[in-house]
Amino acid sequence: xxxxxxxxxxxxxxxxxxxxxxxxxxxxxxxxxxxxxxxxxxxxxxxxxxxxxxxxxxxxxxxxxxxxxxxxxxxxxxxxxxxxxxxxxxxxxxxxxxxxxxxxxxxxxxxxxxxxxxxxxxxxxxxxxxxxxxxxxxxxxxxxxxxxxxxxxxxxxxxxxxxxxxxxxxxxxxxxxxxxxxxxxxxxxxxxxxxxxxxxxxxxxxxxxxxxxxxxxxxxxxxxxxxxxxxxxxxxxxxxxxxxxxxxxxxxxxxxxxxxxxxxxxxxxxxxxxxxxxxxxxxxxxxxxxxxxxxxxxxxxxxxxxxxxxxxxxxxxxxxxxxxxxxxxxxxxxxxxxxxxxxxxxxxxxxxx
Numbered sequence: 001x002x003x004x005x006x007x008x009x010x011x012x013x014x015x016x017x018x019x020x021x022x023x024x025x026x027x028x029x030x031x032x033x034x035x036x037x038x039x040x041x042x043x044x045x046x047x048x049x050x051x052x053x054x055x056x057x058x059x060x061x062x063x064x065x066x067x068x069x070x071x072x073x074x075x076x077x078x079x080x081x082x083x084x085x086x087x088x089x090x091x092x093x094x095x096x097x098x099x100x101x102x103x104x105x106x107x108x109x110x111x112x113x114x115x116x117x118x119x120x121x122x123x124x125x126x127x128x129x130x131x132x133x134x135x136x137x138x139x140x141x142x143x144x145x146x147x148x149x150x151x152x153x154x155x156x157x158x159x160x161x162x163x164x165x166x167x168x169x170x171x172x173x174x175x176x177x178x179x180x181x182x183x184x185x186x187x188x189x190x191x192x193x194x195x196x197x198x199x200x201x202x203x204x205x206x207x208x209x210x211x212x213x214x215x216x217x218x219x220x221x222x223x224x225x226x227x228x229x230x231x232x233x234x235x236x237x238x239x240x241x242x243x244x245x246x247x248x249x250x251x252x253x254x255x256x257x258x259x260x261x262x263x264x265x266x267x268x269x270x271x272x273x274x275x276x277x278x279x280x281x282x283x284x285x286x287x288x289x290x291x292x293x294x295x296x297x298x299x300x301x302x303x304x305x306x307x308x309x310x311x312x313x314x315x316x317x318x319x320x321x322x323x324x325x326x327x328x329x330x331x332x333x334x335x336x337x338x339x340x341x342x343x344x345x346x347x348x349x350x351x352x353x
Contacts, residue, residue, distance in 0.1 A: 004179040006178070007180050008176070008177050009169065009177075009178075010032075010034075010035035011036070012147050012148050013036055013077070013103060014035075014039040015182065016182065017151050018047055019183065020073065020189075021189060022049070022155075023049030023050065024050050024073070025040040025051050025075050026054050026061070026063035026074070027053065027060050027076050027077050028057045028078065030081070031171075032079060032105055032117075032175055033082075033103065033104075037053065037077065057082045058085055058088070061089030061090060061093070063076075064102075065092055065093050065100070068093070069096065069208040070195055070196055071195025073155055075103070076101075076103070077103035077105065079171075080104065080106050080108075080109050081109065081111070083104045083121065087131075088130060089130075090102060090129050090136070091131050091132055094135070094136070094164055097162040097194075097225065099162055101154050101167070102136070102164060102166045103166070104125065104169065106168065107171050108120070114332065116171055116334070116335075117171035117173075117256060118307065118332075119257060120307035120310065122305070122310040126138055126286070126314075133226070135163065135229055137232060137282070137285075138282065139168065139238075139282060140254040140282075141167065141169060141173060141255065142173070142254070142258045142259055143173075143259075144176065144178035145180050146281075147169060147180075148181075151167065156189065156190075160190070161228050161229075163232070169255070170306070172256040172335060173256055194206055229285075232285055233285040238280075239278055239281055239290040240258075240277075240278075240281060241278055241290065243265055243266075243269060244278065246274055247274055247298065248274040248298060249274060249276070249299060249302070249345055249348050250275070250276050250277070250301050251264070251276070251277045251345065252278050252302070253305065254305075255306075256335065257304045258304075260336050260337065260338050260341055261277055261279075261341050262279075264338045264341035264344075265345070267338065268346070271351070273345060273351060278291065286318070288318040295319060300323060300325075300348045300349075301323060301324070302325075302341075302345065302348055303329075304344075305327070305328075306329065306330055306331065306336065308331050312327045326344070328340070
């Protein structure tokens with residue numbers, strides 16, 4: 001068994017990427033993710049890799065586009081307003097069918113907002129990170145160990161389906177420290193026959209492109225891409241079920257909010273309330289299978305988020321009016337407390353103090 005080390009979330013993300021064979025990092029500093037870039041600046045040169053602090057977020061994401069076109073594992077990271085600046089480049093990556101890794105350590109918004117933790121980029125990550133018809137594979141860790149584990153998963157799924165992948169973290173997870181264990185090194189990933197890495201006169205040349213003048217050609221390509229998205233929906237939905245065996249009042253929460261909600265669920269159980277937790281791990285594809293499975297035994301749902309209500313829309317779509325879906329959120333960088341969530345569970349169960 002590998003030895004565990006105590007690490008900050010942002011630094012664990014960076015080390016995990018290096019262990020997975022990432023040797024090309026392009027980024028720009030912004031709180032609360034700057035430790036990702038700082039760690040990469042120290043470690044990558046020692047591993048024979050390239051760290052480059054670009055002149056802007058826009059430049060950084062386009063450098064990732066170039067590197068991943070050549071078939072190497074590349075990565076960029078930022079926090080909320082920086083991700084917005086990267087969105088055009090992410091659209092180019094999606095339109096070029098490339099498996100790049102993007103990290104968002106969320107902070108409060110909109111605008112410059114604040115530097116405290118938030119989950120208000122859910123819509124951006126799952127619905128509209130860039131223009132056009134495309135999706136990202138989006139993972140939401142709730143522990144530092146998951147931040148490590150999900151880097152490998154993001155690369156593997158991204159390469160399997162040729163889609164960009166995002167790990168949607170936040171300022172709380174990025175800055176906190178927990179013991180982590182790193183998996184065995186995985187260098188480079190699967191073969192990439194599409195890469196622009198030289199053909200040595202052994203094959204036709206590869207072209208990476210997202211520009212198609214003929215509308216029928218673009219439509220056909222997008223339809224083919226959406227067939228792959230359907231495969232991702234069928235094969236890659238992930239969620240954790242906690243105390244769901246006999247749950248009647250179900251909390252749905254992801255990331256940092258799920259840590260708070262887990263404590264509230266355990267306290268509710270101690271009070272005799274049959275509470276449970278569904279924690280989406282994949283935000284896209286949304287783990288609708290897990291929600292649908294719970295509907296027959298559930299009386300009410302409660303979505304807990306660090307925003308004004310974003311994932312709650314996806315829960316409502318799955319539940320489709322069969323059960324009441326409530327919402328509780330704190331925003332602006334405020335983290336909900338277990339006591340606040342417990343109070344909402346009591347109200348949901350009709351057991352208010």
